[in-house]
Amino acid sequence: MLKMESIHKRFNGAEVLKNVDLKVKKGEAVALIGPSGSGKTTLIRVINGFVLPDNGRVVVRGKEIDYRKKDELRQMRKRIGMIYQLFNLVDRTSAIDNVVSGALGRMDRGFELISSTIGLFSTEVRERAMELLNFVGIEDKAFERVDRLSGGQKQRVAIARALMQEPEILLADEPIANLDPRTSQKIMELLTKINRERGITIITVLHHLESVRDHFHRVVALKDGEICFDGRTDCLTREHISSIYEFAGEYECAAA
Ligand SMILES: Nc1ncnc2c1ncn2[C@@H]1O[C@H](COP(=O)(O)OP(=O)(O)OP(=O)(O)O)[C@@H](O)[C@H]1O
Ligand SMILES: [Mg+2]
Structure with missing residues (x-):
């Protein structure tokens, strides 16, 4: 590996x-x-x-x-997924939007640019982000702004975001x-x-x-x-x- x-x-x-x-x-x-x-x-x-x-x-x-x-x-x-000490999330943005952004790296460049500009993500991507928030145990915080979450909850969002990349x-x-x-x-x-x-x-x-x-x-x-x-x-x-x-x-x- x-x-x-x-x-x-x-x-x-x-x-x-x-x-x-x-x-x-x-x-x-x-x-x-x-x-x-x-x-x-x-x-x-x-x-x-x-x-x-x-x-x-x-x-x-x-x-x-x-x-x-x-x-x-x-x-x-x-x-390769990354997790940091200070979580490195996008504050003032919801947990689910942070997780969804983990999918960006997996898309091709053109789509990545378009989707990040106009905030377009397929239902499929959002469903998968929700599944991952459920997996890390904070589905109920999906629409909460991440700067309002506790440190542990923030790290769970960061882990879900890393998993969204389907890392090896x-x-x-x-x-x-x-x-x-x-x-x-x-x-x-x-x-x-x-x-x-x-x-x-x-x-x-x-x-x-x-x-x-x-x-x-x-x-x-x-x-x-x-x-x-x-x-x-x-x-x-x-x-x-x-x-x-x-x-x-x-x-x-x-x-x-
Ligand atoms: N970009 C950089 N430019 C110059 N020096 C650097 C850079 N990155 C790290 N160093 C130096 O390299 C050495 C090792 O740093 P590193 O961050 O890898 O240590 P660490 O084991 O992660 O320490 P810590 O447990 O404090 O996080 C340090 O002396 C640091 O100052
Ligand atoms: Mg270090």
């Missing part, structure tokens, strides 16, 4: 990703952890084509990404960082359900190690731009965690 080989990335001379190799199979769920500044977001952005690596290859579904070809990047992004890979960058523990748990359960029931490959950046343990079999850790752990979550020891985060005490307790 996804193969990264010898990925290097420098920003202003600083090496942010160093020789990253990563393979993710179809249907896998992977948690990406590591201290602040270790390169997690950059890695995610290399996968969705927003950051061009200096060296190395990225292969998605058997096809190497050519970062110079805008059309190819566009095609590739259609198969879902990338989430700290999807629960702005949510309370109970809401975080619910959102993680929803992502796990999407992975299990729909077979969508998921790569999620997480800071909360308990969520990693509860929801992921595989964890990949970045430290200073290098992968320093890639394996089963139940093999991630206190020693690994101490070494990844470089300050033992607090994290050991939190993860134990």
Whole structure:
């Protein structure tokens, strides 16, 4: 599904990703952890084509990404859904309209332009958006403006919007960082359900190690731009965690 080989990335001379190799199979769920500044977001952005690596290859579904070809990047992004910490919804617009906009990427360019200009969406598209709002559990908020929703509800809208794209890979960058523990748990359960029931490959950046343990079999850790752990979550020891985060005490307790 996804193969990264010898990925290097420098920003202003600083090496942010160093020789990253990563393979993710179809249907896998992977948690990406590591201290602040270790390169997690950059890695995610290399996968969705927003950051061009200096060296190395990225292969998605058997096809190497050519970062110079805008059309190819566009095609590739259609198969990749994104979920962010701050939800990235269009405020002052209803939940359903936000979800419907997820379908744009799947249409051809001409139709995309016309439909977004005049607000034309087929009944079929709206029905599908409604089904997805039902799937994520907030059908009753379909016509509510998203800036009036709670953080958890906003993230559900964002997840429904990503699913509208019919993605094969879902990338989430700290999807629960702005949510309370109970809401975080619910959102993680929803992502796990999407992975299990729909077979969508998921790569999620997480800071909360308990969520990693509860929801992921595989964890990949970045430290200073290098992968320093890639394996089963139940093999991630206190020693690994101490070494990844470089300050033992607090994290050991939190993860134990
Ligand atoms: N577009 C950019 N231009 C210059 N430097 C950048 C850019 N994007 C990231 N960096 C730098 O690359 C390093 C890694 O950043 P990145 O955002 O990937 O870290 P992260 O692991 O996601 O951290 P956090 O947990 O805080 O989100 C940082 O030092 C950051 O300042
Ligand atoms: Mg980040």
